[in-house]
Amino acid sequence: MNTKQTIAVIGATGNMGAGIARNLSKGNYRLLLCANNQEKLQALVQDIRRHNAAADIEAVDCTVEASWEADSIIVAVPYPAEKEVADKIRKVANQKSVISISNPLNAAYNGLTTAPDTSAAEELQKLLPNSKVVKAFNTVFAADFATPVLDGKQVDSFIAGNNPEALQTVAELVSAAGLNPVIAGDLSVSRTLENMTVLLIQLSMKYNYNWLAGWKVLHH
Amino acid sequence: MYDLFFQKFREKVPLSVEEEQQIKSYLTPKKLRKRQYLLQEGDICKTLAFVEKGALREYSVDNGSEHIIQFAVEGWTISDLFSFLTGEPAIYNIDALEDSELILITRTAHEELLQTQPKYETYNRVLITSAYVALQRRLTASISLSIEERYTNFTTMYPDIAQRVPQHMIASYLGLTPETLSRARKKMTTRK
Numbered sequence: 299m300n301t302k303q304t305i306a307v308i309g310a311t312g313n314m315g316a317g318i319a320r321n322l323s324k325g326n327y328r329l330l331l332c333a334n335n336q337e338k339l340q341a342l343v344q345d346i347r348r349h350n351a352a353a354d355i356e357a358v359d360c361t362v363e364a365s366w367e368a369d370s371i372i373v374a375v376p377y378p379a380e381k382e383v384a385d386k387i388r389k390v391a392n393q394k395s396v397i398s399i400s401n402p403l404n405a406a407y408n409g410l411t412t413a414p415d416t417s418a419a420e421e422l423q424k425l426l427p428n429s430k431v432v433k434a435f436n437t438v439f440a441a442d443f444a445t446p447v448l449d450g451k452q453v454d455s456f457i458a459g460n461n462p463e464a465l466q467t468v469a470e471l472v473s474a475a476g477l478n479p480v481i482a483g484d485l486s487v488s489r490t491l492e493n494m495t496v497l498l499i500q501l502s503m504k505y506n507y508n509w510l511a512g513w514k515v516l517h518h
Numbered sequence: 519m520y521d522l523f524f525q526k527f528r529e530k531v532p533l534s535v536e537e538e539q540q541i542k543s544y545l546t547p548k549k550l551r552k553r554q555y556l557l558q559e560g561d562i563c564k565t566l567a568f569v570e571k572g573a574l575r576e577y578s579v580d581n582g583s584e585h586i587i588q589f590a591v592e593g594w595t596i597s598d599l600f601s602f603l604t605g606e607p608a609i610y611n612i613d614a615l616e617d618s619e620l621i622l623i624t625r626t627a628h629e630e631l632l633q634t635q636p637k638y639e640t641y642n643r644v645l646i647t648s649a650y651v652a653l654q655r656r657l658t659a660s661i662s663l664s665i666e667e668r669y670t671n672f673t674t675m676y677p678d679i680a681q682r683v684p685q686h687m688i689a690s691y692l693g694l695t696p697e698t699l700s701r702a703r704k705k706m707t708t709r710k
Contacts, residue, residue: 301557301561302555366547366548367551369548392545392547393545394546428543463624
């Protein structure tokens with residue numbers, strides 16, 4: 299596609315948000331970054347520009363403005379903060395792809411706080427009934443964005459959602475971020491995807507992966 | 519955010535509050551800044567765009583020169599309709615002449631609204647009919663009127679657009695070089 303898509307990244311100064319923003323800034327995207335800490339946000343924007351002078355990137359001091367201007371919105375905030383973001387962007391996110399990257403981890407990192415019959419992504423969809431919520435990026439660690447190829451293999455990033463067009467849009471985003479997009483199924487598959495991250499975290503702690511690990515489906 | 523859209527809609531087809539809510543759930547609000555593209559040639563045109571605020575133009579490019587086929591200001595709808603309806607690559611570019619606020623309707627939303635909301639279908643029929651009439655007028659003007667008549671015709675019919683867009687774009691819209699339009703305007707002023 300030639301026409302540049304505008305992507306809002308809410309919570310851009312977090313490890314995940316910053317990783318996504320850094321990698322997407324190399325693609326044909328216009329990025330609008332939002333965060334609570336403006337100083338940190340400015341520093342991130344300057345750092346991205348220093349590494350890539352051609353980056354079409356801007357710090358926006360208002361989540362609503364950025365989401366209004368965006369074609370797709372990446373909600374890169376912790377699960378407990380999603381409701382507040384959803385309340386802010388509900389009107390301007392109407393019909394847009396909204397990407398849920400969070401994992402509703404418990405304090406011990408050994409389970410999820412959501413009930414077994416739901417997921418962070420499905421809860422976000424309930425809060426944004428007219429948006430196309432897509433689960434993505436939740437199964438990768440922040441460090442994977444700087445090193446998306448591990449042991450010679452490109453890390454898989456699983457995607458789940460109910461709208462075929464939104465899934466396609468997000469698959470392109472995942473690909474532009476340097477990861478291998480794998481469309482896993484409808485939004486309820488997010489339950490599995492969020493639990494996969496619990497396991498990855500457990501393994502990372504147990505075997506000391508140094509938070510540089512990812513999933514790869516091997517197939518013929 | 520949707521004020522003008524529904525005002526224009528109601529001018530064509532009256533709506534109940536419930537119907538407005540149902541239609542609203544299918545609309546995508548989108549801001550576009552000056553000089554940004556809504557559509558570039560070769561891509562598939564995925565939306566119809568209603569201008570809530572601002573101004574856009576639609577044009578084709580050949581050998582580096584731009585041919586403007588349409589302007590859209592507040593209350594107008596703009597799209598590469600052929601690409602939108604068929605999914606074939608667009609032959610036009612659409613970009614913003616001013617910072618703009620748009621209401622976008624995707625192909626899927628458009629199809630679902632046509633099937634579920636008869637008033638949306640009526641609205642579209644009226645919209646397309648008026649657009650067709652305007653296109654006939656434009657064709658007649660460009661093949662039968664003199665340069666001066668074409669210019670006067672344009673500024674009389676669309677005074678708001680004529681004041682907001684630069685002369686070289688009006689020249690392009692009228693199928694003239696900027697120099698030809700400039701000479702014609704000079705002639706018109708001296709005649710007065």
